[in-house]
Amino acid sequence: MNLETFLQDALDARRAAHLYRERATLYSPQGAAVSAARYGQPIARDYLNFASNDYLGLAAHPALGQAATAASAQAGFGSGASHLVCGHHQLHRDLEAALAARTGREAAIVFSTGFAANMGVITALLGRGDAVLQDRLNHASLIDGARLSGADFKRFRHNDVAHLADLLAASRAARRLVAVDAVFSMDGDLAPLADLAALCQQHDAWLMADDAHGFGWLGPQGAGTCAALGLGATEVPILMGTLGKALGSYGAFVAGSRALIDYLVQFARPYIYSTAMPPAVAAATLAALDLLDSESFRREALVENIVLFRREAAARNLPLLASNTPIQPVLIGDDARVMVIAKLLDAQGFWVAPIRPPTVPAGTARLRITLSATHTRAQLIALVDALARALAATEIKTLAATQTIRPQTEEADHDL
Ligand SMILES: *Cc1c(COP(=O)(O)O)cnc(C)c1O
Numbered sequence: 001m002n003l004e005t006f007l008q009d010a011l012d013a014r015r016a017a018h019l020y021r022e023r024a025t026l027y028s029p030q031g032a033a034v035s036a037a038r039y040g041q042p043i044a045r046d047y048l049n050f051a052s053n054d055y056l057g058l059a060a061h062p063a064l065g066q067a068a069t070a071a072s073a074q075a076g077f078g079s080g081a082s083h084l085v086c087g088h089h090q091l092h093r094d095l096e097a098a099l100a101a102r103t104g105r106e107a108a109i110v111f112s113t114g115f116a117a118n119m120g121v122i123t124a125l126l127g128r129g130d131a132v133l134q135d136r137l138n139h140a141s142l143i144d145g146a147r148l149s150g151a152d153f154k155r156f157r158h159n160d161v162a163h164l165a166d167l168l169a170a171s172r173a174a175r176r177l178v179a180v181d182a183v184f185s186m187d188g189d190l191a192p193l194a195d196l197a198a199l200c201q202q203h204d205a206w207l208m209a210d211d212a213h214g215f216g217w218l219g220p221q222g223a224g225t226c227a228a229l230g231l232g233a234t235e236v237p238i239l240m241g242t243l244g245k246a247l248g249s250y251g252a253f254v255a256g257s258r259a260l261i262d263y264l265v266q267f268a269r270p271y272i273y274s275t276a277m278p279p280a281v282a283a284a285t286l287a288a289l290d291l292l293d294s295e296s297f298r299r300e301a302l303v304e305n306i307v308l309f310r311r312e313a314a315a316r317n318l319p320l321l322a323s324n325t326p327i328q329p330v331l332i333g334d335d336a337r338v339m340v341i342a343k344l345l346d347a348q349g350f351w352v353a354p355i356r357p358p359t360v361p362a363g364t365a366r367l368r369i370t371l372s373a374t375h376t377r378a379q380l381i382a383l384v385d386a387l388a389r390a391l392a393a394t395e396i397k398t399l400a401a402t403q404t405i406r407p408q409t410e411e412a413d414h415d416l
Helices: 003-016 063-073 083-087 090-103 114-125 140-148 160-168 193-203 258-267 278-292 297-315 335-347 377-393 395-403
Strands: 032-038 047-050 107-111 131-135 151-157 176-181 206-210 238-242 252-256 328-334 353-355 365-370
Touching: 032 114, 047 252, 063 131, 083 160, 090 107, 090 252, 090 278, 107 114, 107 258, 107 377, 114 140, 114 176, 114 206, 114 252, 114 258, 131 140, 140 151, 140 176, 151 160, 160 176, 176 193, 176 353, 193 206, 206 252, 297 328, 297 377, 328 335, 335 353, 335 365, 335 377, 377 395
Parallel strands: 131 151, 131 176, 176 206, 206 238
Antiparallel strands: 032 047, 107 252, 238 252, 328 365, 353 365
């Protein structure tokens, strides 16, 4: 087959299905207000940003940039090699110690990305003959890690502990890993971690929580979802978190027992065969951890904004999901309508991410609104007003649109 023909056909099919994705280009620092060129526009415009995972407004905080600059002056910029060869810097070591302390675990290991951390953990722990059980709404990196591991891969219905119990009871594998998003990235709800932990203990299964969206803002000192629920290493022995969201930096970590971390250093291939993150990134992350304490008002402001948004959205009958986190999806359903609404909002200067399959299950396209500590009350009210108008303006279109049959060209990541 001709490569270019294959590529064009795939791109055409994606466009026809209203699933074509385009990258916007940012011309300003990350933040609540940004300048960006979206939807193929040649020039940048100002937006109120409701699409970022920079929940605390730390991505452009001067302390992070200053820490990175100072560290670069001392340590140079590039790390030069993987951690096991000669790239493991004192700053990486300090960051690992700080993350272990923050999460109340014995030890931690830093990965360059959350995607690599999830792939690394699952493929290191499991192989053929083992079993991995995951919530069907888990992040793609957990799913891909499971596929790559070669273990028997089962998915349970979203947050359905009874379904997981059935799968565990039916599994004969000696090693069983249960992995969930602690905060679901496209729904914003929490996993029932206490119930999952009890079930895993009962079945001698290993529980892994991916706290990409809880670490940094939830729980005491921003220690994350497990800390908020009072769950330690006994209940959740494998804790993964990312550093590019609430922390405003880059990278990820796994925290757990000393043995778990030692094991990952030996066996996690994305860790072993990949260049270490620049030490300056570790320094910026350490500065972000300090800010969680010295500027704890950010966490409080974020929680106030979540409450305010939900109250104002409910007053306008917006179709919210049951989320008490900065991820506040507005369920639309139809892929074409979600794009029309996102573009209407775009024209008014609101940057809201339309999320379609296969990122979410078919028929559940949504606007994924994310809130930041740095949004003002007036900005949030302006957003909910604009949302209400856009939903009303597209109501009739929806009826027509939902009746058209969407071609099923996608591999649905979330179908059981
Ligand atoms: C963002 C995210 C990841 C990936 O982390 P990166 O550091 O961006 O690679 C993993 N899991 C979840 C739930 C995420 O939201």
